[in-house]
Amino acid sequence: MRDEDAKALLQEFLDQGAAAILASDADEFFKRVSFPHILITEDSEAVYHSATELRPQFFSVSRALRGNGVTDYLRIVASAVFEDENTILGDWVTHVIRHSHRLIPPYPARARIHCKDGLWKVSHAVYGIKFPPIADCFPVVADRPHLRDLNLMD
Amino acid sequence: MSTAAELYQTWLDRMAEAIWWREWDVVSGAMIYPHKMETKDGEIAFHNPDDMVEAATDFREYLGRIGANAYLRVCNSADFADEMQTIRGVHTTYILRGGSYLVPPFSNQMTLTHVDGLWLGAGIRAAVSNHLCSILSPNQLRRKQLAEGHDIIKEG
Numbered sequence: 001m002r003d004e005d006a007k008a009l010l011q012e013f014l015d016q017g018a019a020a021i022l023a024s025d026a027d028e029f030f031k032r033v034s035f036p037h038i039l040i041t042e043d044s045e046a047v048y049h050s051a052t053e054l055r056p057q058f059f060s061v062s063r064a065l066r067g068n069g070v071t072d073y074l075r076i077v078a079s080a081v082f083e084d085e086n087t088i089l090g091d092w093v094t095h096v097i098r099h100s101h102r103l104i105p106p107y108p109a110r111a112r113i114h115c116k117d118g119l120w121k122v123s124h125a126v127y128g129i130k131f132p133p134i135a136d137c138f139p140v141v142a143d144r145p146h147l148r149d150l151n152l153m154d
Numbered sequence: 155m156s157t158a159a160e161l162y163q164t165w166l167d168r169m170a171e172a173i174w175w176r177e178w179d180v181v182s183g184a185m186i187y188p189h190k191m192e193t194k195d196g197e198i199a200f201h202n203p204d205d206m207v208e209a210a211t212d213f214r215e216y217l218g219r220i221g222a223n224a225y226l227r228v229c230n231s232a233d234f235a236d237e238m239q240t241i242r243g244v245h246t247t248y249i250l251r252g253g254s255y256l257v258p259p260f261s262n263q264m265t266l267t268h269v270d271g272l273w274l275g276a277g278i279r280a281a282v283s284n285h286l287c288s289i290l291s292p293n294q295l296r297r298k299q300l301a302e303g304h305d306i307i308k309e310g
Contacts, residue, residue, distance in 0.1 A: 019253035072224035072250040093228075100174035100225045102167060 006080035010090040013113055013120050014075040022073055024062040026055060034114060034121035042142040043130045063136040069098050075109070086115040089150060096138070107141045112150050124150050162232035162243040165266055165273050170225050173214055182206040185275040186267055191290060192279040198290050198298060205294070212291035217249065224250040241266040241273065247280070249287070257287045
């Protein structure tokens with residue numbers, strides 16, 4: 001199990017998720033999320049127990065992207081490792097762009113994904129942002145994002 | 155003080171926007187001349203801003219033709235050299251449409267030179283074939299080949 005393989009798998013996972021978010025395709029997106037799902041930002045931490053609980057967040061992000069004319073939502077893997085043969089922990093940087101213009105500064109993120117029955121799903125996600133003060137707006141990118149470690153005990 | 159990577163990324167972002175919005179004066183004014191652009195299978199030298207404008211125009215048309223709706227370049231690494239008058243960096247180019255890669259992302263090596271307070275592009279080498287991504291202007295390549303053929307004939 002090479003780190004390069006982990007990076008490639010995580011990149012493919014993120015690309016598929018980004019396409020689903022841009023297309024507001026919740027069914028496609030939630031195929032890749034496991035529950036309970038832990039979502040951590042710079043100023044919050046929440047546990048979601050079902051897709052029903054997380055759907056409002058998904059559609060809020062999707063509406064924010066579409067409402068601001070985002071043409072692409074690119075998440076580029078920086079590093080990834082296999083924690084075991086069915087678990088990958090990785091970091092990436094998110095770029096939110098309209099054509100060639102950045103709508104918000106790039107921000108870091110981290111996640112743990114697990115493979116079960118041949119399908120990778122995210123169980124923990126950490127974002128270097130604060131939730132927007134108003135629904136359907138872009139998140140606020142932290143000045144100096146500090147991603148929380150995801151220990152195996154989490 | 156900005157890091158080499160920050161300066162490099164700022165330059166990449168500004169140029170990507172200028173190419174997208176066809177701000178040819180911005181593009182041609184951000185380079186030094188002569189200037190060389192290379193791919194895996196070819197190279198073109200630009201002797202003046204007009205050459206650069208023609209190349210950038212052809213590249214922008216190529217982006218439109220393949221249906222791109224975003225063009226992004228992201229710095230992977232960059233370092234100062236020559237007493238901080240040069241930045242040598244590596245970046246990845248993304249040509250996208252709705253979350254999909256229209257061209258597989260490819261790596262580039264680029265040099266910036268500090269001239270009169272401005273960072274100017276001083277040459278780029280893209281690790282991609284021009285058949286896969288039309289970075290080099292087909293019109294300029296054709297003229298170059300014709301000119302080289304002329305030289306051969308003259309030499310013969």
